Amino acid sequence: MLGAPSVRVLLDVLVFRRAPAGWRDDDLAFVRDWGFPLGGRGAGAPVTIWQGGQDRMVPYAHGAWLAGHLPGARAHLLPGEGHLTLAVTAFGQILADLLDLADLPPAGCGSQTTRSVDKSTSI
Secondary structure, three states: OOOOHHHHHHHHHHHHOOOHHHHHHHHHHOOOOOOOOOOOOOOOOOOEEEEEOOOOOOOHHHHHHHHHHOOOOEEEEEOOOOOOHHHHHOHHHHHHHHHHHOOOOOOOOOOOOOOOOOOOOOO
16 A cells, blocks of 8 residues: 555655654654753653554664663553554553643542523523
8 A cells, every 4th residue: 555656645745745854853863862861850750651562653662661761650561552552542541641640630530610600691
């Protein structure tokens, strides 16, 4: 399918011509120093890592490496998940994890503001 002429043209127009700098920067980030130490200033900030073992875009080893180098990071390294499937199969878990890191109540819980409506006014 990626070899089909229409797909190649679409990729060329949407990706390679319009966004080569972003693509290049992402690729270089895999092999270059990020400009700050992972254990330096800001270390210990709440971090959660979600990585799928079937990811064809970001190698599983990258998530494992980050988990081993970010002090206090919560690592969720899931061998059966892919790059995009995490957003579908684990969305609720990811959201709950982020809310917990932010010290917020789980979705659907906590205080809710109730508005009273003046029913004596007609619209």
